[in-house]
Amino acid sequence: RKEVEQDPGPFNVPEGATVAFNCTYSNSASQSFFWYRQDCRKEPKLLMSVYSSGNEDGRFTAQLNRASQYISLLIRDSKLSDSATYLCVVRLNTGGFKTIFGAGTRLFVKA
Amino acid sequence: DGGITQSPKYLFRKEGQNVTLSCEQNLNHDAMYWYRQDPGQGLRLIYYSQIVNDFQKGDIAEGYSVSREKKESFPLTVTSAQKNPTAFYLCASTSRRGQLDTQYFGPGTRLTVL
Numbered sequence: 245r246k247e248v249e250q251d252p253g254p255f256n257v258p259e260g261a262t263v264a265f266n267c268t269y270s271n272s273a274s275q276s277f278f279w280y281r282q283d284c285r286k287e288p289k290l291l292m293s294v295y296s297s298g299n300e301d302g303r304f305t306a307q308l309n310r311a312s313q314y315i316s317l318l319i320r321d322s323k324l325s326d327s328a329t330y331l332c333v334v335r336l337n338t339g340g341f342k343t344i345f346g347a348g349t350r351l352f353v354k355a
Numbered sequence: 356d357g358g359i360t361q362s363p364k365y366l367f368r369k370e371g372q373n374v375t376l377s378c379e380q381n382l383n384h385d386a387m388y389w390y391r392q393d394p395g396q397g398l399r400l401i402y403y404s405q406i407v408n409d410f411q412k413g414d415i416a417e418g419y420s421v422s423r424e425k426k427e428s429f430p431l432t433v434t435s436a437q438k439n440p441t442a443f444y445l446c447a448s449t450s451r452r453g454q455l456d457t458q459y460f461g462p463g464t465r466l467t468v469l
Contacts, residue, residue, distance in 0.1 A: 248397065278457070287445055287460035288398070331397070343458065345390075345397035 247271055247344045250332050254350040261322045265349045267315040267332030276335040277308055279317050281328045282348060288331055291317075322353045357382050359461035361446050366466045368433070368440070376431045376464045378446035385450065387429040388458065391415065392443040401444075404429055433466065441468045 250267045257263050269277075277294035292299065294306040294315055305318040315332055332346035359380045368374045378387065386405045390398040400413030404423040418437025423429055433440045446461040 246397075252395065285443075285465070287463050289460070290457050293457075343400070347395055347397045 245270055246347075248332055248334050248346040250330075250346040250349045252347060252349060254352055256352045256354065257322055259322055259324060259353055259355055261353075262318065262320050263322055263351065264319075265317045265330055265332075265351075267317075267346055269313050269315070269332075269334045269344070271334070271336055271344075272313070273336045274313070274334045275337040277306075277315050278333040278335075279304075279306060279315075280331040280333055280345075282331055283328050288345075291330070319351075322351075324353050324355060327351055327353045359446060359448055359459060361444075361461035361464050363464060364462065366464055368466060368468050370468060371435045373432055373434050374466065376433065376444055376446075376466070378429045378431065378461055379427055380429075380446075380448045380461075381427060382448060382450070382459065383426070384448035384459075385426070386448060387423070388447040388449075389413075389419070389421065389429070389431045390445045390447065392445060392463075398445060401431065440466055442466060 248269050279291040280288040281291045282288040292301050292306055294308045296308050298307045303320045307316045329348040329350045331348045334344045336342045362377045388403040389401040392398050399415050401419050402413050402421040404410035407426050410421050410423050418434055420432045444464045447458040449458050
């Protein structure tokens with residue numbers, strides 16, 4: 245079983261739609277959680293950190309459920325420019341810090 | 356502008372050749388990392404360095420080597436011992452060693468073995 249699992253997609257949605265991505269992690273030593281965005285053939289860029297109480301940044305909302313070891317990202321009112329791959333990232337504290345990247349979920353937003 | 360630069364952007368290598376990928380940062384970050392990305396897979400850690408003159412193997416270090424002689428620079432050599440080197444290579448850095456800081460990535464080097 246992969247340490248961080250995501251639905252690879254692709255998700256094809258029309259502009260204005262709401263889309264949700266899920267991510268599960270297997271290691272209970274996971275301490276910090278992030279969503280990164282990666283455009284085609286580009287480097288990943290931080291979208292937002294994920295806090296236990298949930299957090300929102302404009303059209304983006306991230307949720308964390310430690311009991312279920314589950315993270316989500318909700319995008320409201322999708323824009324064409326949201327088309328990208330979204331990476332779920334988990335940082336473990338196992339004596340040293342280790343970062344685990346999910347394989348990503350591809351999103352296509354169409355006019 | 357502060358940031359991470361990687362060169363070259365594209366690199367072609369013949370089988371049996373060693374190649375070196377450059378990574379430079381002017382963010383004054385202590386920790387630097389090398390990842391490899393293959394289609395449909397998450398980033399996998401090759402090597403990391405938390406301080407000058409010190410580095411550690413990641414999950415897939417075989418066939419790779421690094422050096423950290425300067426804080427700003429963390430070059431990666433892909434040796435002929437790496438059996439499947441064609442991939443997208445990403446360099447990253449964080450400001451504190453192993454702490455909960457965000458990783459910032461360079462633009463990547465796409466290596467193709469001919």
